[in-house]
Amino acid sequence: MKLHQLILKDMLRRKKRVLYATLGVVIASMTVVGILTVSVAGRDRIYGQLEKYGANLSVVPATRSLTTGLGDLTLGSVTLGENYITEDKIPLIRKMADGEIKRSLNLDTPDNIAVIAPQLLVQGELKGIPVIFAGIDPQETTVIKTWWEVTRGKYFDGEEQAVIGPLAAELLKIDIGDTIVLNNSSEVTVVGILDETGSNEDYQVFIPLPVLQRSFNKEGLVSIIDIRALCTACPVEIIADAINNNISGVRAVAVKQVAATEMGMLEKINNFMLALAGITLMVGGFGVVNALMASVHQRIKDIGIMRAVGASRNQIIKAFMYEALIIGLLGGILGYAAGTLLAYAIGPLIFEGSSIVVVAQYLPLSIVLAVVLATAATLYPAFSATRIRVADSFRSL
Secondary structure, three states, rough: OHHHHHHHHEEEEEOOHHHHHHHHHHHHHOOOOHHHHHHHHHHHHHHHHHOOOOOOEEEEEEEEEEEEEOOOOOEEEEOOOOOOOOOOHHHHHHHHHHHHHHHOOOOOOOOOOOEEEEEEEEEEOOOOOEEEEEEHHHHHHHOOOOOOOOEEOOOOOOOOEEOOOOOHHHHHOOOOEEEEEEEEEEEEEEEEEEEOOOOOOHHHEEEEEHHHHOOOOOOOOOEEEEEEOOOOOOOOHHHHHHHHHHHHEEEEEEEEHHHHHHHHHHHHHHHHHHHHHHHHHHHHHHHHHHHHHHHHHHHHHHHHHHHHOOOOOHHHHHHHHHHHHHHHHHHHHHHHHHHHHHHHHHHHOOOOOOEEEEEEEEOOOHHHHHHHHHHHHHHHHHHHHHHOHHHHHHHHO
């Protein structure tokens, strides 16, 4: 009988011990595959949001928080600064954005390079329910929010109109053709309902900016200004610095910087999770060592007989290595499947809204990791088996 046939027969005879050893490898590879798969989903979600968000730059009012107190008692904090941006800053922001882009890219053109989309956010009520009204420039907004789609009705083609998010329409029971009263001062007609985007926009009601400003006495004010530079490799960080250094009362933030911060946090989370995976690998390795050491004690008679009939130390070590290879292959395949299922279970809990996909490239990684773990954990039991003497095996009969 050949050596590998002898190993297979022996493993089938000791199913429970082999199962325990394989289980340790499965848990270890499952943890690694699950963490890596969730990490890929989180990274894809961040990149997807970055690509989906059309603006390269957002300009918001420059506010700061001041903590108040009485002696050693903290009485809370107050926000200092204006909550709105005056519209007279928009031409300055446009000039600054276009100027920096043209200067950085050596362009000489009178055309606008950047799209400027101001937005006014006002809280109001519809049918007794608090609602966020968003005043927008319909034309500029469609250039920035390229993912917008009107599923019912149409987009703006007049001023006294409204387009509403799908969840707001559902909750408020508003349909195409319904009239919305703005602050008891003016009315607009709902002409379209947007497709669901999975963001706060689904709950908002969009009104042309001048109409909303008049209705809520906010003439000349906006809440945020989105900027999209119509060029590749536009220097958004330089534009943000120029706006922050030259225009008072506003703060410009590059979306790329926000994404970089999120990616940094994701990297820290991944490192922590991989550290846990490393601990799991160690535990799994000890599990394999324990199971195989128990196997050595169970097989003292068999190993002694092998030595008595002329088996060399290398053949005995090779027998254990074959067993480790089989355990590693089984553990790697099962660990990959279990890790993928684990990612489907915990991925949406860690990164809300993330979409878990099967990463086929992790199957060979899981197998290699499991085989290396099983082989490394088998070395000590294998060398222990070679030290068994024939006389010891007869005493175990």
